[in-house]
Amino acid sequence: MTPCSHLTRLPSPLSFSSPSATSTFNLCPPPAAATRLRCRCSTADTPEMVKAIRVHELGGPEAMRWEEVEVGEPKDGEIRVKNTAIGVNFIDVYFRKGVYPAPLPFTPGMEAVGVVTAVGPGLTGRKVGDVVAYAGKPMGSYAEEQILPANVAVPVPSSIDHKTAAAIMLKGMTVHVLVRRVFKVKAGHTVLVHAAAGGVGSLLCQWANALGATVIGTVSNEEKAAHATQDGCRHVIMYTKEDVATRVKEITEGKGVNVVYDSVGKDTYNASLESLAPRGCLVSFGQSSGSPDPISMGDLAPKSLFLTRPSMLHYTGTRDELLQSAGEVFANVASGVLHIRVNHTYPLYEAARAHADLEARKTSGSILLIPDN
Numbered sequence: 001m002t003p004c005s006h007l008t009r010l011p012s013p014l015s016f017s018s019p020s021a022t023s024t025f026n027l028c029p030p031p032a033a034a035t036r037l038r039c040r041c042s043t044a045d046t047p048e049m050v051k052a053i054r055v056h057e058l059g060g061p062e063a064m065r066w067e068e069v070e071v072g073e074p075k076d077g078e079i080r081v082k083n084t085a086i087g088v089n090f091i092d093v094y095f096r097k098g099v100y101p102a103p104l105p106f107t108p109g110m111e112a113v114g115v116v117t118a119v120g121p122g123l124t125g126r127k128v129g130d131v132v133a134y135a136g137k138p139m140g141s142y143a144e145e146q147i148l149p150a151n152v153a154v155p156v157p158s159s160i161d162h163k164t165a166a167a168i169m170l171k172g173m174t175v176h177v178l179v180r181r182v183f184k185v186k187a188g189h190t191v192l193v194h195a196a197a198g199g200v201g202s203l204l205c206q207w208a209n210a211l212g213a214t215v216i217g218t219v220s221n222e223e224k225a226a227h228a229t230q231d232g233c234r235h236v237i238m239y240t241k242e243d244v245a246t247r248v249k250e251i252t253e254g255k256g257v258n259v260v261y262d263s264v265g266k267d268t269y270n271a272s273l274e275s276l277a278p279r280g281c282l283v284s285f286g287q288s289s290g291s292p293d294p295i296s297m298g299d300l301a302p303k304s305l306f307l308t309r310p311s312m313l314h315y316t317g318t319r320d321e322l323l324q325s326a327g328e329v330f331a332n333v334a335s336g337v338l339h340i341r342v343n344h345t346y347p348l349y350e351a352a353r354a355h356a357d358l359e360a361r362k363t364s365g366s367i368l369l370i371p372d373n
Helices: 090-097 162-182 199-210 222-230 244-251 269-275 319-335 348-359
Strands: 049-055 064-070 078-088 111-119 131-135 145-149 190-193 214-219 235-238 257-262 276-284 306-308 342-347 366-370
Touching: 049 348, 064 348, 078 131, 078 162, 078 348, 090 348, 111 145, 111 162, 131 162, 162 199, 162 319, 162 342, 162 366, 190 199, 199 214, 199 222, 214 222, 214 244, 222 235, 235 244, 244 269, 257 269, 269 276, 342 348, 348 366
Parallel strands: 190 214, 190 257, 214 235, 257 276, 276 306, 342 366
Antiparallel strands: 049 064, 078 111, 078 145, 078 366, 111 131
């Protein structure tokens, strides 16, 4: 497909500096719909245009382009939102690479906070000026403005700032699903969290610790080990220096853990199984290292293990489920149970650099894109 002549290419993420990025997320299936953004291929009228990141072909970070698109007006049941902060998650990388399929071209992104600028005809319960957040579907948050179904937008409490809400919405609801729905963590449980210093991992450690569990986290270096400890990990395993399964057995005196939360996939699958106690549960919710090899049922038999591959969308599919999940996340932020660590912010047009840093494991905590509008 030849791009329209009105479009501009985003520079390579390795070709420009990123003074705005401060140094110090897998889960969802392909969305059913994408945000309605259209390329401007005619100058017969003067539609309202905004800037967005677009992907015309699958590939590395350089596949993302900074383009002008038409945002349109909201229809029945829709709102238009001017984004103020946009969350970056590993699922965005999966779509960009084609691990999860999406029709080309598309605008990436599944999490944002913004201000309502228009509402569809006859819509009640939303008004211009409302601050709302969304996470999951439709894909398309890497844009200055977007059209959303009103029923996916959640009101943001005034006590929570936009950056915090954008950084915690998808990750926080993911963690809610993992510790309260998929496997209900209780006091006395021992849990193993891979990538404990990541965006989801850090929140997972905090929430599980608050529920009274003993949390063991895996990290790659000393800096991330310090973050994991701050987030409630009683034991931290540096997988670059230690064998994870061996250390888990030592920590648990051979008993193993009740649940493993694994967002890494291929590289950690065997260690995850070895670390589980009899009747333990492996919750696989990501594959940052690649998909695990085909799994034999015989892998589970020796200890009567359980294995699940959940999607947040299947647990927040109704409006009531969505509001309950988001409500618990915001309540835990307000009470101090959850502390979001926004360690990296980039201008929206530098989304390619954000992806490159995320894939290179140069980041910890949450990553945000900030529109220049």
